[in-house]
Structures are given as C-alpha cells and as structure tokens.
Amino acid sequence: MSRRLEIPAAIAVGELAVRARGIGVQLDGKRILEGVDLDLHAGEVLALIGPNGAGKSTLLGVLSGDAALTTGTVEIAGVPLGDWHLQVLARQRAVLAQSNAVAFPFSVAEIVEMGRAPWRRTPLEDDDERAVAEAMELTEVTRFAERAYPSLSGGERARASLARVLAQRTGIVMLDEPTAALDLKHQEAVLRIARERAAAGDAVVVVLHDLNLAAAYADRVALLADGRLHSAGAPEQVLTAETIAEVYQHPVEIVRHPRTGRAIVVPLRD
Amino acid sequence: MTIPAPARARRGRAGLLTLALLVALVIAALLSTGTGQLSASPVEVLATLLKQVGIDLGVVPEGPNVEAALTTIRFPRVVMSIVIGAALAVAGLLMQAIFGNPLAEPGVVGVSSGAAVGACSAIVFNLTFFGEWTVPVLAFGAGLAVTLLVYGLSRAGGRTEVVTLLLTGIALNAFCGAALALLTFLGDTSAREQIVFWQLGSLNGSLWQQVLVVLPFVLVGLTGAAFLARRLDLLALGEKSARHLGVNVEVLRVTAIVLTALLVGAAVAFAGIIAFVGLVIPHLMRMILGPAHGPLLITSTLGGALLLTVGDLIARTAVPFADLPIGMLTSLVGGPFFFWLLRRSRKRAGGWG
Numbered sequence: 001m002s003r004r005l006e007i008p009a010a011i012a013v014g015e016l017a018v019r020a021r022g023i024g025v026q027l028d029g030k031r032i033l034e035g036v037d038l039d040l041h042a043g044e045v046l047a048l049i050g051p052n053g054a055g056k057s058t059l060l061g062v063l064s065g066d067a068a069l070t071t072g073t074v075e076i077a078g079v080p081l082g083d084w085h086l087q088v089l090a091r092q093r094a095v096l097a098q099s100n101a102v103a104f105p106f107s108v109a110e111i112v113e114m115g116r117a118p119w120r121r122t123p124l125e126d127d128d129e130r131a132v133a134e135a136m137e138l139t140e141v142t143r144f145a146e147r148a149y150p151s152l153s154g155g156e157r158a159r160a161s162l163a164r165v166l167a168q169r170t171g172i173v174m175l176d177e178p179t180a181a182l183d184l185k186h187q188e189a190v191l192r193i194a195r196e197r198a199a200a201g202d203a204v205v206v207v208l209h210d211l212n213l214a215a216a217y218a219d220r221v222a223l224l225a226d227g228r229l230h231s232a233g234a235p236e237q238v239l240t241a242e243t244i245a246e247v248y249q250h251p252v253e254i255v256r257h258p259r260t261g262r263a264i265v266v267p268l269r270d
Numbered sequence: 271m272t273i274p275a276p277a278r279a280r281r282g283r284a285g286l287l288t289l290a291l292l293v294a295l296v297i298a299a300l301l302s303t304g305t306g307q308l309s310a311s312p313v314e315v316l317a318t319l320l321k322q323v324g325i326d327l328g329v330v331p332e333g334p335n336v337e338a339a340l341t342t343i344r345f346p347r348v349v350m351s352i353v354i355g356a357a358l359a360v361a362g363l364l365m366q367a368i369f370g371n372p373l374a375e376p377g378v379v380g381v382s383s384g385a386a387v388g389a390c391s392a393i394v395f396n397l398t399f400f401g402e403w404t405v406p407v408l409a410f411g412a413g414l415a416v417t418l419l420v421y422g423l424s425r426a427g428g429r430t431e432v433v434t435l436l437l438t439g440i441a442l443n444a445f446c447g448a449a450l451a452l453l454t455f456l457g458d459t460s461a462r463e464q465i466v467f468w469q470l471g472s473l474n475g476s477l478w479q480q481v482l483v484v485l486p487f488v489l490v491g492l493t494g495a496a497f498l499a500r501r502l503d504l505l506a507l508g509e510k511s512a513r514h515l516g517v518n519v520e521v522l523r524v525t526a527i528v529l530t531a532l533l534v535g536a537a538v539a540f541a542g543i544i545a546f547v548g549l550v551i552p553h554l555m556r557m558i559l560g561p562a563h564g565p566l567l568i569t570s571t572l573g574g575a576l577l578l579t580v581g582d583l584i585a586r587t588a589v590p591f592a593d594l595p596i597g598m599l600t601s602l603v604g605g606p607f608f609f610w611l612l613r614r615s616r617k618r619a620g621g622w623g
Binding site for chain 1: 370371372500503504505506507508510511513514515516517518556560561562
C-alpha cells in the first residue's frame, strides 16, 4: 500500500495529540509569538483565548501548519508536522479556518462532501455518505443542502464549513473562531458538538473570544497575551478576575453560576 | 453505494449534456466539412472519411476535385478547429480554477498575445532550432512566462481580485501588443502578413502536418487537466482549506499553469489569437451543471470544439469568396458576453471586488 493511503492510528484518550514547544513566529520583523509551549490531549477541549492581536489565530495556524515557524517544533501524534504526508495528515486532523469564502457556487452538500476527499480510495471511503449526512444533521444545514454556498448568510456558511470539517472525521479538530458569525443557539450547538467529539476521544482545540463559552465548555484554557502564553489550565484556575483584568485591561467580576458552579465573566460597567 | 437524489440528477444532467454536445459536434463537423465552394453531402463526407481509414462504402463525392479538397483542405481544418476549440475552452477552465475567478481567460489576461509574441519571433527571426516544432514550442514558452507573470502580479494574500486581474491583463496585453508591433516593424512583408494573421486568428490553411504537431500538446493538456479535476474542486475552498484536505497546493498550481500554457501555446501556434472561447464555454457549462470540475472538463472540451467548428463554418461561408478571421468572430460574440459577466460579478460583489 502506498504511503499516501495510510490511515493514521487513533490516539488513545489522555495521550498527546499535539505537542508544541518554544513556538516563535516573526512576521516582517515583528514578533507575533514567542516561547509558547502547548499540549493538546486526545479527549479534551482546549480553548485558546486572549485579547485581539494576542496571537491566538497565529498559534492555531502554527499547529495546523499554515503559519511558518521562526523557532520551535510542532508534533502531531508524536511525529514532527513537517514529516507528515499532506494526505495522511488530512486523515488525522481537520481545520476550520476563520474565513471560509468559496470561489464557485458549489452546493452546501458538495462542500460538505469535500470533507471526505482525504478518505478517497481508502476502506473508510464507505463511510462517506453517513459522515456527510451526520455532519449536516449536527450543524443543521440539511435543510439548505442543495443551495449554492455563496448565496448563504454568514452564519449559514460558517455552519456549512463546520459540517465539512466534521465530515472529515479526524482525531484532531482545530477550530478558529467557529462561533464568530453564529447566533446564541448555534454558538452553544458548536461547542456542544466540540464536547461530544472530545467525549468520543478526539482532541479539539478552539479559538474563542467569548470567555463564558470557554469557561462553560473547555476542559482547559490557554490564555495568550501579547504573543506569549500567559497561563494555561482548568478554566477556574486561569479565569480569575485579576488575570483577566490584567490581560484584557478591563476590570471584571467572576460570578459562579448558581446551578453549575461554572465561572461567568462579567465586565464591570458603570 | 446509493447516491443521493440531487447528486444523481446532477450526474444525469452531465451525461445528457455530454451526449447532446457529442451529437451536435459530429453533425457540425460533417456539415462544415461538406460546406464551401466545393460542397458534398454529409453521407459523402462520411464515406470519404471512412475511405481514408480503409473502409470503402463505394460512395464517391460528385465532381472531380471534391474528394481531394475534402481530404487535404477541409478535414485538417475541421479537425484543427475541434482540437483548438477544446484546447482553448479547457485552458480557460484551468485558469479560472487556479485564479478562483470566473473572469480569468487566456485572451483577456494576455496569455494568448504572449504566446503570439513567441510564435511571431520564430517567424521574424527565422528561428528553426526545433524544426517544425519551433513555433509551438516558442508559443508555449512565452505563454508560460506570461501566465506565471499574471499569476505573480495579480494575486495578493492568496486571492485574486477582479480589478487587479483585469488591470494586469490590460498591462500585459498592451505590452505584448507593443512587442507584436515591434516584430511587425522588424519583419519583412511575408512575416508581416503572418503576424497580422496571428492577431486576427484564423484556421485558414490548416495542414495535416500542423494538426499532428498541435495534437500531442492538446492531448497532454487535456489528460493532465482530467487528473487535476478533483483537486481543483477543493481549491475552490481557498488554498489553506485545500491544503488541510491533503492537496499539495503549490504542485497543483504549477501543474495547472504549465498545462494552461501548453494548451494556449498549441492553439496560438497555428491559429493565432482566438479570444473568449475559454470564457464563454466554461461559463455556460457551469451555469448548466454547477461548478464541479470533472463534468465541466468533459463538457467544456466538447463545447469548445463545437463552438469553434460552427464558428469556423460561419467564418468560411458568411461572406461569399471571403474567409473571415475567426478570432474576430469570437471576440464579436465574446466581448459583449464579457461585459455582461463583468456587470453581473460587480453587482454581486457590491462594487469592483
């Protein structure tokens, strides 16, 4: 069997899915990231948070192989990112980019089917239909499956693109601000899906702006500030009033949800 | 595996359209071969054709020179129009896919005039280092250079804006036009005539020998394009997403550019600049079938062949005793079509996006 058709082994729950060490990125002489260490384990949801320009998306770009490293190393399932065959890597990790423009008027169903491209000519090709149907159900895009993607609203596009990423059925899922264009119901739905994937043993890393979503759904959060990893750990450890006030430069209060006990971040308002 | 109903409908439509185009192409080719100053019925044309491959039906065209005219003049010309029409349409489809923009077309962005500069310099400077292949090879080389140039100049941040693409095209067309003018100035009378012929585009005087030179170029181009079709679909998601799905975008891009230059170079080498085929045909097919490149490739190949076959028939017969340049005809039809496309894409983007 040629290497291109290899199916990567599943990563056991709790094992390292992504390991990043000493990540540094410079663009045009400007430091974007410096000395970032990050681990992502199978079976957890890791949220990347931080103010605008802190380097969240760049860090996700580094993990997905989009952004070029100045220093440091990234390993996926113990193998350096650069040593992966692109097609095999596409069966190990899926990425939802921040902007998802499509050049030609493909239908939503066609877009979601594209998520199955990496599995072509492998035995798992037989799952194509089920994977596509399931992903479309989960993201509630089945209703407009035959509509042309460019004719959709921003939120509908975001869900269709998410469906494509879910249909890829990879052990590692990377989502860059998947909730940005979505209404309340679908924001919750996306993170619920992320949780379900983690419960099934997948590793999920997601860039989020909404600290409350991060607090409610993430197993761990990594807080970036000015290109460095400020702190990482369980939400209740990282999301303290002092830390957030310092990093975001705005005073906040942390209240506990009366029923779940999860942290809720409330900006101080006059 | 069961196929969902809409996908099945799409496939059915592609099959039907392929069949219709194929039938139309055969009819057009037979009609075109039999029409002209010496005419023959489709049956006589078919019989003559079969006789060439060793099947004698016993039907011979009436008139002393008709059979000879068919085999030495008409057949190569019709075959040339089929081959070049297919090449131009697929070249347009490939360019649109790698630019992610339905307005990209070899004629519009200057690739055709670039290839013409290459071909014309071979004539003006009497270059013959590749024998009869010199003209197409130089056309390919110059076309490749211009394609790479357009690509490099009109892309920013991984996407091509309509304005940048068209302005780059204007600049390159102007530059190549000046180069052609310079070559016209340098050349002798016969070279000048040939250059003018190049700029207008014509299938007049196509020979079997030329068909045999063009054909391998085009076959390589079409076969290569067929291998890329699925990956070109994924490229519509953008370079990053395509890479996340396992596509080596750099390799795909370079391959598609080389294939485009091959197809355009082959077409321009013996027929000159025939613009807008690569714009009109893929666009029509996309309107009927949707944007998936597999079915688009097959139908565009046939559609381009059909368009040029019919176009050449009109060029030869519209004005008695005159052979109109076909490049002029395609531009007369394609120009307004381009305007319409441009206005529509402007309206959609809410400005010159």
